[in-house]
Amino acid sequence: MRLVIAKCSVDYAGRLSAHLPLATRLLMVKSDGSLLVHSDGGSYKPLNWMSPPCTLSLIDPDDDQADAGVTEIWKVTQAKTADMLIVSIHEILHDSAHELGIDPGLQKDGVEAHLQVLLAEQIDLLGDGHTLVRREYMTAIGPVDILARDSKGAAVAVELKRRGDIDGVEQLTRYLELMNRDPHLAPVTGVFAAQEIKPQARTLAEDRGIRCLVLDYDAMRGLDDSASRLF
Amino acid sequence: MRLVIAKCSVDYAGRLSAHLPLATRLLMVKSDGSLLVHSDGGSYKPLNWMSPPCTLSLIDPDDDQADAGVTEIWKVTQAKTADMLIVSIHEILHDSAHELGIDPGLQKDGVEAHLQVLLAEQIDLLGDGHTLVRREYMTAIGPVDILARDSKGAAVAVELKRRGDIDGVEQLTRYLELMNRDPHLAPVTGVFAAQEIKPQARTLAEDRGIRCLVLDYDAMRGLDDSASRLF
DNA sequence: GACTAAATTTCGGTA
DNA sequence: TACCGAAGTTTAGTC
Structure with a gap:
């Protein structure tokens, strides 16, 4: 799992289109490539996300984007549904990776x-x-x-x-x-x-x-x- | 927002009872005191969580718990529903805090x-x-x-x-x-x-x-x- | 594997 | 503010 705190904007195109204006958020990249974008409040639902199975690829910002302050772009795509999530990162404030291993899972005993x-x-x-x-x-x-x-x-x-x-x-x-x-x-x-x-x-x-x-x-x-x- | 990677077990008592066996997980503490327990996979739903408004308090492990390797216990309670989440932490592998500010929110244009x-x-x-x-x-x-x-x-x-x-x-x-x-x-x-x-x-x-x-x-x-x- | 029904649902909108 | 219904729903169980 990779945890990134970044100033970013997010665009989702898929079953609907949605946009997150520039702000500081948590980007959680799980080991299956799935991505969760969380704010510092609200309930357990992320502001935006991409469900597995999906792949994350880095894109170099073009000149316009670079001028606008974008340092890197994450493109997360899902093969099945052709959904796409674009994270335009302006600044990374924290970046760490962690090995969690598989989880035994919830026991609803x-x-x-x-x-x-x-x-x-x-x-x-x-x-x-x-x-x-x-x-x-x-x-x-x-x-x-x-x-x-x-x-x-x-x-x-x-x-x-x-x-x-x-x-x-x-x-x-x-x-x-x-x-x-x-x-x-x-x-x-x-x-x-x-x-x-x-x-x-x-x-x-x-x-x-x-x-x-x-x-x-x-x-x-x-x-x-x-x-x-x-x- | 506080991010903790910890080896922990989790117990929830409220509308149902649930248990998470000892494993390494992400604990996300949001600024409203709410807690999300995430594994390194699955979809956006946490393994367990406590919705705001709620309060987090630290408890010292008793002798039995300390013998079992518990170093600290988080008790997250919700005033309204009397739900309770207990996180028994055995080892903290990462701990960082971040200021995110309020989020402008999702635009479902x-x-x-x-x-x-x-x-x-x-x-x-x-x-x-x-x-x-x-x-x-x-x-x-x-x-x-x-x-x-x-x-x-x-x-x-x-x-x-x-x-x-x-x-x-x-x-x-x-x-x-x-x-x-x-x-x-x-x-x-x-x-x-x-x-x-x-x-x-x-x-x-x-x-x-x-x-x-x-x-x-x-x-x-x-x-x-x-x-x-x-x- | 597809389908159905519940969810610690969450999240809007309307009365 | 309470109720109702949809959700990028997810998740668990049944057929």
Whole structure:
């Protein structure tokens, strides 16, 4: 990534035409050649940009442009759409390059993780008399989302998903198979809990004796609001 | 604007919960306190961000965090929504601050300007036998978008708008009044051209003998495609 | 891979 | 100032 602070004007020609008058801005050149032109305010949207895949090439300013104070011109083009971004640079105030590497990317564990916390707090949603053993109960093949005990003290393993699909049922099945070999736990029953459970997944789960539980995230969140306000 | 390249992990708690694992990223702190976390790829949307108005405060890492390698923690909060962004910094690789000043902002002269170019090229959209005199024909009270002549050689003044509103009709009326005083031009007829003409504007225009012309931007653009490919 | 729907959307314009 | 709709939308999930 290259970061340039420069006094520049910018012209875009593509799906629309747009112009940025001469001012000092941040030019962010990403490693895929894409360019973002940011001002020192506003929200996350750049003033102007070119999406990847695109190529950046330098152009020498002609005499008129040189007379107007342009020292270099960046031409960013996108092969696919024939869009074009022209950055006319008058002065570079900062210029640095950095190796960032590929990014592992955003984990929107948001809903599932939050659901896990909420269901742990509202464990009786599993049924009257249920008690929480713990969240992320570790097994040899990975953590079970929630381990609880029913009113009779029998172990209940809960697999939580935002969208309940067949994959989740298979996952829970593997956990149950393993846990039921453990004499301290067996017999373990399974609960497949999700905001939304696909018909195929429900059929498979119930065929295997796994109970399905549809969770109302908003309602659970609403009950938790008092706790949230403590932050 | 402050630019920081740092090895960091990021957590967001607000309308959803999200997590960014430890990696090297760009942290852009704008003068309004807002923060953008960018990776070296993807499009213009940051991996994570906090919209203004918000405040950034530094927190000392506790012992556990310090043991994990966290050297400093940024806490960015938004007053209104109670959203919170936590940046746990492990290592700062670059840190610089820059004065950018306020930005004049984007001029999307795009559609209207482009329409003007296209209509000038396709001047016969005004009617058979029309010829272009020039775009931006200057008068004492400002430039008329397009001046043309019809098949009989009579002057035609065109006011172009993306959305044809009453204002535009009034504007054209003023131009026509002025131009019709010029013996070299008179008699000048008016054409109010827009992608969309509001009923009120159409009524007013036709009442004043101004012809209304609805332009099909996409079709005009399509005809222009061959020319665009020359770039 | 194309298509559809949501987004921590943002950004205009209009009532 | 609040609501509504488009965006050079982007992004994630489904078919």
